[in-house]
Amino acid sequence: MDFHVHLDNSTIDKVLELSRERGIKFGIVEHAGTKENQYPVVLSNESELDGYLKMLDGKPVFKGVQAEWTDWMRCFSPRMLARLDYVLTDAMTFPGKDGKRVRLWDKDVEQRVDMADKQKWMDRYVEWHLDILRKQPIDILANTSWLPAPLANDYETFWTAGRVKKVVETAVANKVALEISSSFKLPRLSFLKIAKAAGAKFSLGSNGRYPNMGKLDYALEMAATLKLMCADMFTPAPDGQKAVQRRKY
Numbered sequence: 049m050d051f052h053v054h055l056d057n058s059t060i061d062k063v064l065e066l067s068r069e070r071g072i073k074f075g076i077v078e079h080a081g082t083k084e085n086q087y088p089v090v091l092s093n094e095s096e097l098d099g100y101l102k103m104l105d106g107k108p109v110f111k112g113v114q115a116e117w118t119d120w121m122r123c124f125s126p127r128m129l130a131r132l133d134y135v136l137t138d139a140m141t142f143p144g145k146d147g148k149r150v151r152l153w154d155k156d157v158e159q160r161v162d163m164a165d166k167q168k169w170m171d172r173y174v175e176w177h178l179d180i181l182r183k184q185p186i187d188i189l190a191n192t193s194w195l196p197a198p199l200a201n202d203y204e205t206f207w208t209a210g211r212v213k214k215v216v217e218t219a220v221a222n223k224v225a226l227e228i229s230s231s232f233k234l235p236r237l238s239f240l241k242i243a244k245a246a247g248a249k250f251s252l253g254s255n256g257r258y259p260n261m262g263k264l265d266y267a268l269e270m271a272a273t274l275k276l277m278c279a280d281m282f283t284p285a286p287d288g289q290k291a292v293q294r295r296k297y
């Protein structure tokens with residue numbers, strides 16, 4: 049199963065052809081949150097989410113959203129959110145010097161976020177992860193352990209065992225699964241070993257846009273190396289136990 053599939057530049061029917069060809073079930077995640085988030089499609093209100101859910105109705109896919117920023121859950125009623133199979137988010141949008149959201153992958157990131165002391169910034173980034181895991185009713189943390197360009201070449205230096213433990217223990221405590229991302233080839237094995245030892249659940253994701261959904265090579269390789277079994281894997285929670293139903297927010 050690939051729980052991180054985007055419909056950008058394609059249609060559900062074309063994506064379903066690939067699902068059949070590749071023998072992989074897809075979880076579709078449209079972006080969801082306020083219109084301040086900039087993506088090809090951002091579901092921002094009750095009727096847009098309803099239309100999306102209806103479009104996927106009866107199709108052999110899981111229905112998810114990729115939640116954006118910290119206020120996405122206020123755009124929808126709890127009843128509407130409970131119609132989703134799961135909610136996924138990541139930590140890649142971060143508060144800038146002015147408090148506004150900054151996409152950490154943007155080229156001007158160092159003008160907008162103070163990263164002069166990289167170790168200090170990394171501590172803030174870990175806190176940001178904990179904040180998301182504690183406050184948002186999410187089922188999956190996607191793109192786990194992704195680092196912005198100024199830090200990305202020193203993965204092991206910044207993702208120390210202590211920092212990894214904080215993130216994975218908070219994920220386990222809040223029943224949030226950690227995505228193994230095939231597109232980013234992350235997390236690395238050092239991170240994943242600590243996560244497995246802490247009892248984390250994992251989901252596999254391509255973050256794929258057409259025609260790259262279902263390409264899970266890196267995630268499957270890590271799953272084999274770690275000897276992950278069914279019990280280690282995320283599956284959408286039954287009605288009543290989804291994060292949006294079980295968590296206070």
Ligand SMILES: [Zn+2]
Nearest residue numbers: 052054114255
């Ligand atoms: Zn995505």
